Amino acid sequence: xxxxxxxxxxxxxxxxxxxxxxxxxxxxxxxxxxxxxxxxxxxxxxxxxxxxxxxxxxxxxxxxxxxxxxxxxxxxxxxxxxxxxxxxxxxxxxxxxxxxxxxxxxxxxxxxxxxxxxxxxxxxxxxxxxxxxxxxxxxxxxxxxxxxxxxxxxxxxxxxxxxxxxxxxxxxxxxxxxxxxxxxxxxxxxxxxxxxxxxxxxxxxxxxxxxxxxxxxxxxxxxxxxxxxx
Amino acid sequence: xxxxxxxxxxxxxxxxxxxxxxxxxxxxxxxxxxxxxxxxxxxxxxxxxxxxxxxxxxxxxxxxxxxxxxxxxxxxxxxxxxxxxxxxxxxxxxxxxxxxxxxxxxxxxxxxxxxxxxxxxxxxxxxxxxxxxxxxxxxxxxxxxxxxxxxxxxxxxxxxxxxxxxxxxxxxxxxxxxxxxxxxxxxxxxxxxxxxxxxxxxxxxxxxxxxxxxxxxxxxxxxxxxxxxxxxxxxxxxxxxxxxxxxxxxxxxxxxxxxxxxxxxxxxxxxxxxxxxxxxxxxxxxxxxxxxxxxxxxxxxxxxxxxxxxxxxxxxxxxxxxxxxxxxxxxxxxxxxxxxxxxxxxxxxxxxxxxxxxxxxxxxxxxxxxxxxxxxxxxxxxxxxxxxxxxxxxxxxxxxxxxxx
Numbered sequence: 001x002x003x004x005x006x007x008x009x010x011x012x013x014x015x016x017x018x019x020x021x022x023x024x025x026x027x028x029x030x031x032x033x034x035x036x037x038x039x040x041x042x043x044x045x046x047x048x049x050x051x052x053x054x055x056x057x058x059x060x061x062x063x064x065x066x067x068x069x070x071x072x073x074x075x076x077x078x079x080x081x082x083x084x085x086x087x088x089x090x091x092x093x094x095x096x097x098x099x100x101x102x103x104x105x106x107x108x109x110x111x112x113x114x115x116x117x118x119x120x121x122x123x124x125x126x127x128x129x130x131x132x133x134x135x136x137x138x139x140x141x142x143x144x145x146x147x148x149x150x151x152x153x154x155x156x157x158x159x160x161x162x163x164x165x166x167x168x169x170x171x172x173x174x175x176x177x178x179x180x181x182x183x184x185x186x187x188x189x190x191x192x193x194x195x196x197x198x199x200x201x202x203x204x205x206x207x208x209x210x211x212x213x214x215x216x217x218x219x220x221x222x223x224x225x226x227x228x229x230x
Numbered sequence: 231x232x233x234x235x236x237x238x239x240x241x242x243x244x245x246x247x248x249x250x251x252x253x254x255x256x257x258x259x260x261x262x263x264x265x266x267x268x269x270x271x272x273x274x275x276x277x278x279x280x281x282x283x284x285x286x287x288x289x290x291x292x293x294x295x296x297x298x299x300x301x302x303x304x305x306x307x308x309x310x311x312x313x314x315x316x317x318x319x320x321x322x323x324x325x326x327x328x329x330x331x332x333x334x335x336x337x338x339x340x341x342x343x344x345x346x347x348x349x350x351x352x353x354x355x356x357x358x359x360x361x362x363x364x365x366x367x368x369x370x371x372x373x374x375x376x377x378x379x380x381x382x383x384x385x386x387x388x389x390x391x392x393x394x395x396x397x398x399x400x401x402x403x404x405x406x407x408x409x410x411x412x413x414x415x416x417x418x419x420x421x422x423x424x425x426x427x428x429x430x431x432x433x434x435x436x437x438x439x440x441x442x443x444x445x446x447x448x449x450x451x452x453x454x455x456x457x458x459x460x461x462x463x464x465x466x467x468x469x470x471x472x473x474x475x476x477x478x479x480x481x482x483x484x485x486x487x488x489x490x491x492x493x494x495x496x497x498x499x500x501x502x503x504x505x506x507x508x509x510x511x512x513x514x515x516x517x518x519x520x521x522x523x524x525x526x527x528x529x530x531x532x533x534x535x536x537x538x539x540x541x542x543x544x545x546x547x548x549x550x551x552x553x554x555x556x557x558x559x560x561x562x563x564x565x566x567x568x569x570x571x572x573x574x575x576x577x578x579x580x581x582x583x584x585x586x587x588x589x590x591x592x593x594x595x596x597x598x599x600x601x602x603x604x605x606x607x608x609x610x611x612x613x614x615x616x617x618x619x620x621x622x623x624x625x626x627x628x629x630x631x632x633x634x635x
Binding site: 052055057058078081082084085086090092096098099100101105109110112113114157161 | 232234235525528533534633
């Protein structure tokens with residue numbers, strides 16, 4: 001199994017010179033291709049901070065994160081943006097689609113930044129939107145879509161760049177139970193069929209139940225790391 | 231798609247964008263109207279004063295301006311006349327022979343300024359005939375004079391009375407003659423109204439014994455802006471070493487200083503206006519940046535480079551300001567065209583004050599394209615300068631802070 005993420009002894013400390021607060025404290029994390037991981041823990045346990053660090057959105061105070069062969073903690077801000085664009089997909093709690101672009105344009109946008117051809121962008125965005133069940137909503141703007149539909153567009157956008165893995169920060173938190181269930185089923189299917197690696201931070205029991213590996217964080221440290229069967 | 235994104239971003243908050251465009255539009259309207267009125271009023275003032283006194287350019291024998299004596303008269307050459315006739319920037323030119331004499335009627339005597347003119351050419355430039363209050367305009371072959379109204383009153387002169395003139399002619403010759411009064415002319419400038427006498431050039435040359443001699447050639451131009459170029463062309467003529475070519479700024483430095491001083495004061499007002507506008511636009515930019523900080527964080531997270539984000543944002547600002555600038559120009563143009571056709575005209579005491587300075591009491595706006603272009607350009611540059619703020623904010627953006635905002 002190919003290693004996707006190898007995080008070694010990562011810590012994130014705020015106010016190091018006064019009263020240090022450890023958001024993440026000496027975490028080791030090894031993620032293989034095709035894993036479906038739920039990162040759980042109480043509020044303030046460091047889930048989002050850890051997700052931000054392995055997603056290259058934030059730098060750790062110490063430790064290293066390797067994505068494939070690249071140590072992203074050594075990359076400059078600009079190189080890190082480019083790295084994220086080509087290797088990491090993001091799904092946010094509040095969907096965060098670009099409100100002035102249609103569903104299709106939102107998905108295409110990531111590929112535009114990757115300088116993909118217009119034809120390729122159009123073809124892949126249509127394929128992805130069909131895959132997430134929004135073939136008939138391609139030309140709708142986010143405001144014209146329900147929360148669940150918007151989150152599906154967000155998943156399609158996250159997959160558009162053909163990333164090594166997708167990070168999802170509380171993706172079901174703003175969805176009703178039916179939409180949340182549908183979204184989870186869809187992501188589980190993508191994980192199974194396309195071997196796409198997903199890492200969720202969540203409080204949602206349905207996500208935890210679906211996950212095949214559950215990592216619990218407490219006070220910035222890994223409290224437990226349990227593999228579970230479906 | 232980036233352009234599309236910028237365009238749609240403008241319309242996502244329609245009201246705010248419309249307010250921004252309106253503020254730019256009104257700024258441009260105000261700036262254009264103000265600049266046009268200032269330029270127009272000063273242009274008219276310069277035209278009125280200059281056309282009636284010096285002309286835009288004068289040609290004299292070298293040294294005449296320092297010592298304005300008839301002994302410093304000169305004879306024109308054919309190359310100079312050809313240039314004056316063929317230069318398209320020159321609307322008219324007028325030869326003059328000017329000097330002083332004593333004027334006498336009965337018991338009354340007064341020092342007067344004699345101006346020998348080519349009646350047709352002079353009238354083209356100065357519209358002298360329009361200032362006649364009694365009698366008829368001079369003909370080139372007349373042996374009669376026109377007298378300023380104030381002088382006529384002082385000497386108790388009436389039409390067809392005889393004016394006796396006595397003075398010094400060219401190179402010490404005696405100048406003495408009598409002329410019938412053919413017309414009385416009203417001048418707004420009191421000093422001139424009490425001292426001017428005009429006679430046809432040939433009669434004047436005979437009176438001063440200065441056959442074919444001139445003291446100056448006054449040149450009128452289509453546009454004040456052509457002045458330096460025409461001066462350079464005149465100075466390039468073969469006999470230019472014997473002439474001095476002066477523009478009105480050199481001959482009437484007080485007027486030039488007055489224009490410069492007043493223009494500076496008005497430009498200060500315009501710059502205050504720009505300053506106020508800048509704050510309006512800056513307020514919009516502040517709101518826009520604060521509103522979209524989270525979105526910028528998302529765009530960064532999904533891989534948008536900061537410089538592309540800056541370009542998209544600046545394009546948005548440029549489109550916003552361009553629409554405002556174009557709308558402002560389009561609205562200002564008919565307003566100014568109307569006032570150009572129907573200029574504001576002063577009446578009563580204010581009109582008398584204007585006329586006292588030899589100016590028409592009207593406020594015609596100027597319509598030169600550069601007025602529109604310069605104001606539009608200035609507002610555009612202002613907006614570009616203000617766009618450094620969003621660029622600065624984006625370049626300093628911390629992704630986690632933006633995402634949490």
